[in-house]
Amino acid sequence: xxxxxxxxxxxxxxxxxxxxxxxxxxxxxxxxxMITRLYDFRNIGDIFVGGLEEPLGSWNGLVRGxxxxxxxxxILYWMYTKKTFVKI
Numbered sequence: 569x570x571x572x573x574x575x576x577x578x579x580x581x582x583x584x585x586x587x588x589x590x591x592x593x594x595x596x597x598x599x600x601x602m603i604t605r606l607y608d609f610r611n612i613g614d615i616f617v618g619g620l621e622e623p624l625g626s627w628n629g630l631v632r633g634x635x636x637x638x639x640x641x642x643i644l645y646w647m648y649t650k651k652t653f654v655k656i
Contacts, residue, residue, distance in 0.1 A: 599654045609636035
């Protein structure tokens with residue numbers, strides 16, 4: 569059902585700007601899978617949100633995960649802007 573809805577919204581109606589973050593991730597799906605098996609990006613994200621453990625309380629795990637995801641996405645976006653593609 570969702571692929572049909574996405575096809576309608578993105579391809580037929582032409583609302584594709586909101587899907588750009590997903591496009592960046594989709595173009596590097598295999599690279600993302602491989603790199604997340606080698607590195608724990610939550611630990612890298614802790615560089616930015618490590619001092620927020622006490623104020624966040626039970627939300628700390630979510631914020632750590634989002635920070636790690638943002639680190640991965642920024643790497644992928646940099647690769648996208650440089651037109652660096654990993655081919656297998």
